[in-house]
């Protein structure tokens with residue numbers, strides 16, 4: 001499917017909870033105590049600090065930024081995978097580090113290359129529980145999708161697509177392993193393989 005790989009070797013949604021997936025999946029408490037839906041614009045994959053992350057497909061570096069809520073972040077523009085004719089941009093946030101050769105906008109990236117290590121930068125820095133260490137991972141149709149504050153559902157998803165567009169279902173209850181060096185089908189499609197599946 002699309003020839004993409006997963007961003008990590010072991011891929012599982014943070015704490016296995018749907019509110020760390022894409023959509024109006026979180027709740028916000030108003031002053032009067034009412035709970036209203038709040039947006040999350042990507043998938044949070046559980047990742048101890050220092051976990052290597054990979055380019056999911058061939059592309060080029062579109063943006064590298066440091067600071068703000070996303071902390072150290074890189075956006076990669078994919079060469080040939082599109083969504084309804086739109087370019088797809090892949091964003092990795094809260095990183096510890098980005099590999100030197102990918103710190104330059106325009107640098108070519110090949111699928112499976114290590115682009116950096118996960119961390120706790122930006123608004124992830126104060127998460128006290130190690131179970132919350134994560135890679136915030138977004139698919140976008142523009143490099144600088146507006147961050148929003150998650151509260152305004154009509155604007156929170158501008159320039160974004162669910163990672164489910166490429167990966168179908170978020171891995172909530174079990175890890176999806178992707179050791180993938182060679183280009184091949186996504187791990188979830190392996191459930192259709194009847195033998196030789198290791």
Ligand SMILES: [Zn+2]
Pocket residue numbers: 040042043044135136137
């Ligand atoms: Zn997140």
